[in-house]
Structure formats: structure tokens, C-alpha cells
Amino acid sequence: MxxxxxxxxxxxxxxxxxxxxxxxxxxxxxxxxxxxxxxxxxxxxxxxxxxxxxxxxxxxxxxxxxxxxxxxxxxxxxxxxxxxxxxxxxxxxxxxxxxxxxxxxxxxxxxxxxxxxxxxxxxxxxxxxxxxxxxxxxxxxxxxxxxxxxxxxxxLGVTLSTETSMLSAQEELRGAVALLHREGSVVKADRDRLGGVLDLGELEVSDVMVHRTSMRMINADEEPETAVRQVLESPYTRMPVWRGETDNIIGVIHAKDVLRALAGTGGDRKTVDIVKTAQKPWFVPDTTNVKDQLSAFLRRKAHFAIVVDEYGEVEGLVTLEDILEEIVGDIADEHDLEMQGVRQEADGSVVVDGNVPIRDLNRALDWNLPDEEATTVAGLVIHESQIIPEERQAFTYHGMRFIVMKRVKNRITKLRIRPVASESGS
Structure with a gap:
């Protein structure tokens, strides 16, 4: 027993x-x-x-x-x-x-x-x-x-999904990266880079381009000596060449090509033909997907394209570096101009130039301002307010207090932004 x-x-x-x-x-x-x-x-x-x-x-x-x-x-x-x-x-x-x-x-x-x-x-x-x-x-x-x-x-009216996941692969990756960042396993810089790769398919060229108002261009009708000096003094290696009006882009000049032309003329700037030295421009629509544009740059072994709207008007320019910066952040070298536009104040507010891209601001300060309807901070304020604000006008959107500090004609050139929680606590 x-x-x-x-x-x-x-x-x-x-x-x-x-x-x-x-x-x-x-x-x-x-x-x-x-x-x-x-x-x-x-x-x-x-x-x-x-x-x-x-x-x-x-x-x-x-x-x-x-x-x-x-x-x-x-x-x-x-x-x-x-x-x-x-x-x-x-x-x-x-x-x-x-x-x-x-x-x-x-x-x-x-x-x-x-x-x-x-x-x-x-x-x-x-x-x-x-x-x-x-x-x-x-x-x-x-x-x-x-x-x-x-x-x-x-x-009982309940249907079980046969799919393994209700999230897309990108959403799963984004969620995993965000979770690991909160737990401290992934630093902010790495999170931003991974997020930048995932965001490429959701962006258009117009979101990352250099706007026409900020473009450096060469007038083909300038004296050759003046044009050569502008190219050599510019911090950029490539510049659009226009004739008659700025929308009429006839070429893209590369600093290396100018140096070769100078070597061929024995250093005589007056005999360099900028138009003949320039390369044929490449025009792309402003609605082009950034991921597709990156593939096109790599396929054509090109670095520079002129962005046009549906009417063929020049909107700006986009470079391979602009797209890479969406992934790795700002790429600076010894010839880059120092970028001014975001200044942190002692009271916790941030003074921002109106043309600062929302995506760059979000990345730098870890904010979540929406960038679907506007590309720049000024554009966001105009879109939300539905007016062109006057100086000293203030608005509260998306948990932030926007104060218009300076306006030139119809352009907002400087704003002060302060988190609402910070403002109420001060």
C-alpha cells in the first residue's frame, strides 16, 4: 500500500x-x-x-x-x-x-x-x-x-483576425524603438536615425527641399569673372544657373567644373563660359516621394535636382544630402554656414525663425508638432490660425504657446514658442 x-x-x-x-x-x-x-x-x-x-x-x-x-x-x-x-x-x-x-x-x-x-x-x-x-x-x-x-x-459578433499582427512592419519597428528609448536601451540620436529611415516613405520632396527663397543661384548674364567669383566664394559645390528670370533654370554649375575650366584657360576668369560649363538641370515634381527620390539619386548617380510644382514653376531644390539629413540629422563640414534659427532662452522658451522646418524642430527638441499641413513653423501658425498674424499676437496650439515676434510684409520671420505647462508653472 x-x-x-x-x-x-x-x-x-x-x-x-x-x-x-x-x-x-x-x-x-x-x-x-x-x-x-x-x-x-x-x-x-x-x-x-x-x-x-x-x-x-x-x-x-x-x-x-x-x-x-x-x-x-x-x-x-x-x-x-x-x-x-x-x-x-x-x-x-x-x-x-x-x-x-x-x-x-x-x-x-x-x-x-x-x-x-x-x-x-x-x-x-x-x-x-x-x-x-x-x-x-x-x-x-x-x-x-x-x-x-x-x-x-x-x-456574439466578435470576429478574430487571422492576421499575425494588426500593425504594419513599420509601426511595429517604430513602437519597438520608442519603447527601447524610454527604457534607456536606445539613445535619442539612434532613435531619431531609425525614425528617419521609417519616415522616408511618408515624406514628399517638398518637405525636405531648400525653398526657392533660400536658394543661391548664378545669373548666366553676369560677367564671367563675377559668376566665377560667386561660385568659388559659395559654401555650396553646386548652384543653379538662370537666365532672364529666376524660374528659367538653364543649368547647374559644379565648383569642380569651374576649377577645371579655369585650369584650361590658365586661370583667366574672364574667358570662362559658365553656361557651357554648367550641366543639364534635372527637374522633379514637388510631390515625389522622398524614398523614390533617394532611389533615383542613387540610380542616376546624381546629387542635385530642381523641384517644380504642377505648373512647372520652380519651388526649390533638393540634394542627396537633404535626404540623408532626414536620417542622420544635420551634416556639417568646414565650409557649411552656421545655421541660425533656434535659440533656447533662459526662461524655457525657444526663439525660432519662421522658416525653420517643423521636423527639424521636433527632432532637436523632442517635440511632436504636426507637420502634415505645413512644413515650417510659420506655416504651422498660419495654417492653425487661418490668418496672417500681426506682431505680438499669441496662439496656443498642440500644447505650445506661439508668440509672433517679427513679421516682414506677409511673412512671419521670428516666433517665440513656450510649452503651455512651462508657462502655467512659471
């Missing part, structure tokens, strides 16, 4: 261990990173490939594991109840319930799941070969159970 008792106890212990295996496997396999598993599989980890194939059918996997877990839990509880009834009589039911609850919670739930969470990928790869065998056996039953569940929920 005693031997039978010990045999039952050993069976119960084994069932609790199997239950812990199912619980830990469910936690590890559902929490495992698909991207990490794909990478490990590519590096030759066979078990990582098994994990990838298992989590491709999460509903089948979870259903099979839950069936197995419940089977062993019920069997262990039934054996424990039978054992305690023979030992303690009617009171054995209460003792069995208490004992199995404690044992299952500690050894079949909390312990294995905590272990699985602490080393998710390693745990998942360790149990994957064994789980694959069990899923192959219990998978058909799991599919039947899932079908019944879907039918019952359908009667």
Missing part, C-alpha cells in the same frame, strides 16, 4: 513538472522575437528555425499547449484528490485542493514562466524540438477547438 502511495506521489510530481514545461514553453514561444529567431536561424541555429515555424501558427501552438497543460493539471489534481481521500477521508478533498493549488501555482505557473521570461530566446530554442512533436500530435485537436471558439465568438 505504501509503495502505491509513493508511486502516485511520483506521478503527481512528474505531471506538475510537465505542466511547468507547458507553461514555460507557452510564455517563451509567444514572447520570442521573430526577428531575433530569423537572425539566429540565418547564423546556423537549427532550433531557432523550429521556433520560427512554430510561431507562424500561434493559434495552433497556444491551443496545443493549453490542451496539454490542462490535461496534466486535471490528471494531477484527480490523482491528488484520490490519494488524500484514502489518507484523510472526506477532509482529503479540501487538503488536496489546497496542496495542488499551492504546488501548481508555484511549480507549474510562476516558476517556469518567470524562468522563461528571464531568458526568452534561449528557453524557446531549448523547448522548441519537444514542443514541435507535441504540436504535431495535438495540433488537429487544437484546430478543432479554435474553430469552435471562432464559431461561438462569431455568434
Amino acid at each position: 505504501i509503495a502505491e502511495y509513493w508511486l502516485v506521489i511520483l506521478i503527481i510530481i512528474a505531471l506538475i513538472a510537465v505542466s511547468g514545461f507547458f507553461s514555460g514553453s507557452e510564455t517563451a514561444l509567444t514572447a520570442a522575437s521573430r526577428a531575433r529567431m530569423h537572425q539566429l536561424e540565418a547564423n546556423g541555429q537549427h532550433s531557432a528555425g523550429i521556433v520560427v515555424r512554430l510561431i507562424q501558427r500561434r493559434d495552433r501552438l497556444i491551443g496545443a499547449l493549453l490542451i496539454g497543460n490542462n490535461l496534466v493539471n486535471i490528471l494531477a489534481s484527480a490523482l491528488a484528490t484520490s490519494l488524500f481521500l484514502s489518507l484523510f477521508g472526506e477532509a482529503g478533498v479540501a487538503y488536496a485542493t489546497l496542496a495542488m493549488t499551492i504546488l501548481l501555482v508555484i511549480f507549474a505557473e510562476v516558476l517556469p514562466k518567470s524562468w522563461a521570461i528571464s531568458s526568452t530566446d534561449r528557453f524557446a530554442m531549448t523547448v522548441a524540438p519537444f514542443v514541435r512533436v507535441f504540436v504535431a500530435v495535438a495540433g488537429p485537436l487544437s484546430s478543432v477547438v479554435n474553430a469552435i471558439v471562432r464559431r461561438l465568438l462569431g455568434l
Whole structure:
């Protein structure tokens, strides 16, 4: 009789261990990173490939594991109840319930799941070969159970999505990066770079171009000596060449081409023909997707394009550097002009030039001002107010207080921006 008792106890212990295996496997396999598993599989980890194939059918996997877990839990509880009834009589039911609850919670739930969470990928790869065998056996039953569940929920008006995720790949990446940044694993600069890559497909050339009012251009009708001096004194290597009117772009001059022309004339600036030295201009629509424009730059091995609107009017220019700066931030070298436009004040406010792009301001100060309807800070204020504000007028939008400091004709040239919370607290 005693031997039978010990045999039952050993069976119960084994069932609790199997239950812990199912619980830990469910936690590890559902929490495992698909991207990490794909990478490990590519590096030759066979078990990582098994994990990838298992989590491709999460509903089948979870259903099979839950069936197995419940089977062993019920069997262990039934054996424990039978054992305690023979030992303690009617009171054995209460003792069995208490004992199995404690044992299952500690050894079949909390312990294995905590272990699985602490080393998710390693745990998942360790149990994957064994789980694959069990899923192959219990998978058909799991599919039947899932079908019944879907039918019952359908009667209640609830439809389960068959997709693995309701988020796009970009949204998942963006969310993961934002979470890692909040936890301190990803620094702000890296978060901004990754966000810049993800944002390329959502931007148009007009969002990143240099506006026509800020373009440096060469007049083809200027004296050759004057034109050469302007090219050599400019901080830019490429400049548009116009004739008659600024909308009539006839070429793009490169500083290297001018230097070659000067070498060919023995350094005589008066004999350099800027028009013949200039390259043919490349015109692109202002609605061109930035990602497509980047591909076009790389395909054509070009760095510079003139941006035009639907009527063919010049809107600005875009360079390969402008697009790269959307990813890595401002790229400065020893010939760049010092960019002025954002100044932090001691009172917590920020003085901003009206032509500062909203995206640049958001990136620099970690703000979230919308940039869908306007490209610049001045444009945002005009769009939100639906008027051209006067100096000293103030507006509150998107948690910020905008004060117009300077206006030239119809252009807002300087604003003061202060977070509303900062203003109310001061």
C-alpha cells in the first residue's frame, strides 16, 4: 500500500513538472522575437528555425499547449484528490485542493514562466524540438477547438483576425524603438536615425527641399569673372544657373567644373563660359516621394535636382544630402554656414525663425508638432490660425504657446514658442 502511495506521489510530481514545461514553453514561444529567431536561424541555429515555424501558427501552438497543460493539471489534481481521500477521508478533498493549488501555482505557473521570461530566446530554442512533436500530435485537436471558439465568438459578433499582427512592419519597428528609448536601451540620436529611415516613405520632396527663397543661384548674364567669383566664394559645390528670370533654370554649375575650366584657360576668369560649363538641370515634381527620390539619386548617380510644382514653376531644390539629413540629422563640414534659427532662452522658451522646418524642430527638441499641413513653423501658425498674424499676437496650439515676434510684409520671420505647462508653472 505504501509503495502505491509513493508511486502516485511520483506521478503527481512528474505531471506538475510537465505542466511547468507547458507553461514555460507557452510564455517563451509567444514572447520570442521573430526577428531575433530569423537572425539566429540565418547564423546556423537549427532550433531557432523550429521556433520560427512554430510561431507562424500561434493559434495552433497556444491551443496545443493549453490542451496539454490542462490535461496534466486535471490528471494531477484527480490523482491528488484520490490519494488524500484514502489518507484523510472526506477532509482529503479540501487538503488536496489546497496542496495542488499551492504546488501548481508555484511549480507549474510562476516558476517556469518567470524562468522563461528571464531568458526568452534561449528557453524557446531549448523547448522548441519537444514542443514541435507535441504540436504535431495535438495540433488537429487544437484546430478543432479554435474553430469552435471562432464559431461561438462569431455568434456574439466578435470576429478574430487571422492576421499575425494588426500593425504594419513599420509601426511595429517604430513602437519597438520608442519603447527601447524610454527604457534607456536606445539613445535619442539612434532613435531619431531609425525614425528617419521609417519616415522616408511618408515624406514628399517638398518637405525636405531648400525653398526657392533660400536658394543661391548664378545669373548666366553676369560677367564671367563675377559668376566665377560667386561660385568659388559659395559654401555650396553646386548652384543653379538662370537666365532672364529666376524660374528659367538653364543649368547647374559644379565648383569642380569651374576649377577645371579655369585650369584650361590658365586661370583667366574672364574667358570662362559658365553656361557651357554648367550641366543639364534635372527637374522633379514637388510631390515625389522622398524614398523614390533617394532611389533615383542613387540610380542616376546624381546629387542635385530642381523641384517644380504642377505648373512647372520652380519651388526649390533638393540634394542627396537633404535626404540623408532626414536620417542622420544635420551634416556639417568646414565650409557649411552656421545655421541660425533656434535659440533656447533662459526662461524655457525657444526663439525660432519662421522658416525653420517643423521636423527639424521636433527632432532637436523632442517635440511632436504636426507637420502634415505645413512644413515650417510659420506655416504651422498660419495654417492653425487661418490668418496672417500681426506682431505680438499669441496662439496656443498642440500644447505650445506661439508668440509672433517679427513679421516682414506677409511673412512671419521670428516666433517665440513656450510649452503651455512651462508657462502655467512659471
